Amino acid sequence: MHIALIGTGYVGLTSGVAFAFLGHRTTCIDTNTARIDRLKDGAMPFFEPWLKEMFTLARPNLQFFTSYEAVREADVVFITVGTPPLPDGSPDLKYLCSAARAIGTHMGSGYTVVVNKSTVPIGSGNWVDSLVREAFESATGGPSNGSFAIASNPEFLREGSALHDSLYPDRVVVGADDPRALDVLYTLYRPILEQTFAAPSFLPRPETLGAVPLIATGLQSAELVKYAANAFLSLKISYINEIAQLAEKVGADIAQVAKGIGLDRRIGTQFLQAGIGWGGSCFGKDTSALISTGAEYSLEMPIVAACRQVNYRQRERVVERLLQELKILKGRTIGLLGVAFKPNTDDIRDAPALDIGARLVQRGASVRAHDPIALQRARAEAADSGVQFVDTPALAACGADALVLVTDWPDYRELDWRSVALSMRNPFLLDGRNFLPAAQLEEAGLRYAAMGR
Ligand code: UGA
16 A cells, blocks of 8 residues: 655654555655655664664665655555644644645545544544645645545554554554545554564564454544543553552552552553653643543543642652652752663653752752663753763762662663762662662662662
């Protein structure tokens, strides 16, 4: 099939590369000329494991353009533009609007399915429909009836394992009111649904994976699935973090509690890792959007609101824990291990490290932060945070009054903890992800504290 994707951010580029790998003729369109030029030269705009390798395999099926001409030939056009939060928390839809208009202007005479893959407010499908229709009718001077349909196809990719999640999803959700659009999307996804493609050597097919279910829904239901899924995942994390606070009070160990409840299959073990809580570009934005959508219908969403409150309080709890240890933060040096909002990505959007760093700087501490991958981005995008970004974990630890493990990068498990302890002014480490081998650190001379233990 011929497909086009508008927007080469995380979702657009990883999905485009995956579709091209599966054999679809894929065109990625972005108005950012520099980004498109770099992609043509094979340079990836962000760090994502295996993206470069799969890009190389898929290259014969991939094209990159800044113009919308390729939309004319496409059977399916995906809108994968950014919807960044505005100051009031609602998503900025200006890129979505211009993409929809440009699609309408350039669409050919054949039947086209226009798919929203960006996370957009519920009801956006109808809005995009009207924008595409108006633009198509004014470009062609004729009616648009039957020439296109709008669909919603939410993505569930996690940064850091986006290609794995694209090839081996738990399910594919497609929402459309036109059955023809569902048929087209079924054909597009067939290699994934039936797992008929040859798995790349670097991303082998999970042994337990069978056929992937396709959930076909109406437009609004698919849009709501995305928000409800992200809110539920963030809720699980906030729930375990709330229980972790109680665990600390009563002398329980949250890791044991999480295992004890998670093995109940109705609950499940995933997303019960207590610690500093969630960050990133999705959970904060989507829970906030869910609350504002509810408000438009005079509906309060107290569970989602509480989930956010618990999450952002975890960051302040790190500061409180350091105060408890050091009594005074003014003039202290604090090292942070990890800046990215999670391991295996260089994304620092809503990263807990930057928030915690800013709170500590505000209280007069000097903060040094290290990250194995995100340093370049942090220096470029968070230069005014007051946090100093350093090249090695040793530099974050040297002379520090405390170290905080913020991101659970596997590299940090392997540090030479004895020299870390010796180099610190006060060898105290707060493990914000309950991730490090406590006994080993204590043996190396560190006083070790975790969250919820
Ligand atoms: C999330 C969802 O997991 C994806 O399904 C969804 O497609 C994506 O948002 C999106 O909407 O685009 P992502 O934000 O990339 O993916 O990363 P997650 O792996 O979900 O982690 C989010 C945050 O939760 C991270 O800060 C992570 O450290 C934290 N987390 C995760 C915990 O604190 N505890 C856990 O048990 C799991």
